[in-house]
Amino acid sequence: MAKRREEEHRIDNEEVARVLDEIGDLLEILGESSFRVGAYHKAAMNIRSMPRSIRDVYESGELQKIPGVGAHLAERIGILITTGKLPYLEDLKKKVPPSLTELMSIPGLGGKKAKKLYDELNVTSIAELKRAIEKHELRDLPGMGAKTEENIIRGIRQLEQLSARTLLFQALPISEEIVNQLRARPFVKRVDAAGSLRRLKETVGDIDLLCSSAEPRKVMDYFTSLPQVAYTIARGDKKSTIVVTSGYQIDLRVVAPEEFGAALQYFTGSKSHNIHVREIAKKHGLKINEYGVFKVDTNERVAGATEDEVYGYLGLDTPPPVLREDRGEIEAAAEHRLPRLIELSDVKGDLQMHTNATDGVDKLEAMIEMARSLGYSYICITDHAERLYVAGGLTEKELREEYERIDRLNESYDGFTILKGIELNIDNDGDVDYPDSFLAEMDVVIGSIHAGFNQPKSQLTGRMVKAMENPHIDIIAHPTGRVLGKRPAYDIDLPTVFKVAAETGTVLELNSFPDRLDLRDDYLMDAKFNYGCRFAINTDAHNVNHLRYMRYGVATAQRGWLERKDVVNTHPLKQMLMMLK
DNA sequence: GCCGTTTTCGGCCCGACTGTTTTCAGTCG
Numbered sequence A: 001m002a003k004r005r006e007e008e009h010r011i012d013n014e015e016v017a018r019v020l021d022e023i024g025d026l027l028e029i030l031g032e033s034s035f036r037v038g039a040y041h042k043a044a045m046n047i048r049s050m051p052r053s054i055r056d057v058y059e060s061g062e063l064q065k066i067p068g069v070g071a072h073l074a075e076r077i078g079i080l081i082t083t084g085k086l087p088y089l090e091d092l093k094k095k096v097p098p099s100l101t102e103l104m105s106i107p108g109l110g111g112k113k114a115k116k117l118y119d120e121l122n123v124t125s126i127a128e129l130k131r132a133i134e135k136h137e138l139r140d141l142p143g144m145g146a147k148t149e150e151n152i153i154r155g156i157r158q159l160e161q162l163s164a165r166t167l168l169f170q171a172l173p174i175s176e177e178i179v180n181q182l183r184a185r186p187f188v189k190r191v192d193a194a195g196s197l198r199r200l201k202e203t204v205g206d207i208d209l210l211c212s213s214a215e216p217r218k219v220m221d222y223f224t225s226l227p228q229v230a231y232t233i234a235r236g237d238k239k240s241t242i243v244v245t246s247g248y249q250i251d252l253r254v255v256a257p258e259e260f261g262a263a264l265q266y267f268t269g270s271k272s273h274n275i276h277v278r279e280i281a282k283k284h285g286l287k288i289n290e291y292g293v294f295k296v297d298t299n300e301r302v303a304g305a306t307e308d309e310v311y312g313y314l315g316l317d318t319p320p321p322v323l324r325e326d327r328g329e330i331e332a333a334a335e336h337r338l339p340r341l342i343e344l345s346d347v348k349g350d351l352q353m354h355t356n357a358t359d360g361v362d363k364l365e366a367m368i369e370m371a372r373s374l375g376y377s378y379i380c381i382t383d384h385a386e387r388l389y390v391a392g393g394l395t396e397k398e399l400r401e402e403y404e405r406i407d408r409l410n411e412s413y414d415g416f417t418i419l420k421g422i423e424l425n426i427d428n429d430g431d432v433d434y435p436d437s438f439l440a441e442m443d444v445v446i447g448s449i450h451a452g453f454n455q456p457k458s459q460l461t462g463r464m465v466k467a468m469e470n471p472h473i474d475i476i477a478h479p480t481g482r483v484l485g486k487r488p489a490y491d492i493d494l495p496t497v498f499k500v501a502a503e504t505g506t507v508l509e510l511n512s513f514p515d516r517l518d519l520r521d522d523y524l525m526d527a528k529f530n531y532g533c534r535f536a537i538n539t540d541a542h543n544v545n546h547l548r549y550m551r552y553g554v555a556t557a558q559r560g561w562l563e564r565k566d567v568v569n570t571h572p573l574k575q576m577l578m579m580l581k
Numbered sequence B: 001g002c003c004g005t006t007t008t009c010g011g012c013c014c015g016a017c018t019g020t021t022t023t024c025a026g027t028c029g
Helices: A002-007 A013-029 A034-048 A054-059 A071-083 A087-095 A100-104 A111-121 A126-134 A146-162 A168-183 A216-224 A257-268 A271-283 A307-313 A329-334 A364-373 A396-410 A457-469 A494-504 A521-531 A544-559 A573-579
Strands: A190-193 A207-212 A229-235 A239-244 A249-255 A286-289 A292-295 A301-303 A378-381 A417-425 A444-448 A507-511 A535-538
Touching (some): A013 A034, A013 A071, A013 A100, A054 A071, A126 A146, A168 A190, A168 A207, A168 A216, A168 A249, A168 A544, A207 A257, A216 A229, A216 A239, A257 A271, A257 A292, A257 A307, A271 A286, A292 A307, A301 A307, A364 A378, A364 A396, A457 A494, A494 A507, A494 A521, A535 A544
Parallel strands (some): A417 A444, A507 A535
Antiparallel strands (some): A190 A207, A239 A249, A286 A292, A292 A301
């Protein structure tokens, strides 16, 4: 049976992407051409964000239709899918210790330094690197010095802090798949994700699932024999833990149906929310735990089957899980004034995306087609402006040509509009790529900081303020520049930014890319409630599938208490344009 | 390693920044 399972080992898109990324990293360490290295990473990116399963694509013989996958990669992916192994990768691992790729995840350390550390000091892991730095062995190597040691140490610290959690967009599909599988079983009454996943936090720890059933044993038999199980860590009647093939650990708790609401409330958290709720219960002579609501004096159980029952018994409306951070939602629930949060279906259009005219993957027409299939009534094409050379930024002439194409395409649609936009680069002086006269012709102008992340606070803030004071710049994209797991936000004076944004009518972006989600939830709350800012939720898509990331932006918006009216791209086209400068 | 309304070969990924350096290599976006 175990052998059978191994043969059927399901390789998913994430696993294929990970293998390709690993090959790319190993090739980089081996000093291979950067184009070859890039080809592997590019294919990995496209496979990772593709909704269709890679196995499916393979079986239809359409691997080479994936952008960035040619004959060579298609063959290797095919071998990986059919055998679960890839001899090419094994060969690479013989040439260079595979753990060296771990070193490359340290910011500031790339393939060359990793190779040098291995060749000169025989360092193969982050732990060994730490020891070498403690002994000050690095500073004697050519091209490295005391400062290098310092930077690497800081990089390691950053990495440790950032990568302890998983991005929501990686965990959510895994959890949803298993929840749906469980939900389809007759012996499962209710099942839901709990914890930070249910609160749609941008990163989550473990995946916690909760289920109610009269037949826990059957549930656990089913759960521990799911096809995606790599191995089972624990198996009991109340709680089991599995590790799935993609590496994530998943806990499932089974409770009695009458306890489900209390357990769901308890395991959803957050901790601070629950503490506050329990304080309220105490004042009412009640106590709450994962089994229900009880009267303290008689120990009589008075509620617990549903969350509504639990909150209702305390005189509270049920706060949506996304708000349960003890940031005012309990007071609002008590006064029956919980906000009506923005929903994905409220979004009418997407105002930031790139095409293959610059660093995007797909054609303008393909982006349009996908946007229409998502039910949008408008989109804005915001390819990169001239001075972002790396992304192939467009000259004024090239951009005008793109706009002419857009004009022609617009003639062929009823009730769907393609807006002419740009993503400008805010330079070190706060100036941008094109003259004002050209900006004035565009529908939507976005300004972004793409360089100089390490400048002092005053300079960064000054650049952004100057950009917001530009009468043509409508939106500031990814305002803090953070990338989850990769780099922290740059040091910018947010109160000033929010104040000037509100004064100048500049819209702040909530970037939906799963590792950006920038502005993050607490900043959204601050900007909304204390400064009266307005927002745009955009995907910053670089291929058609990225357009689906809108759900993660909306999730963060909900966590930031945003309502439909706060977000410009929930409004019909004309109104939306009037809300811009 | 991918890609093609000039090309099945030769472009593609260029420039800023940092830290190490006396003129440049490595990293990153």
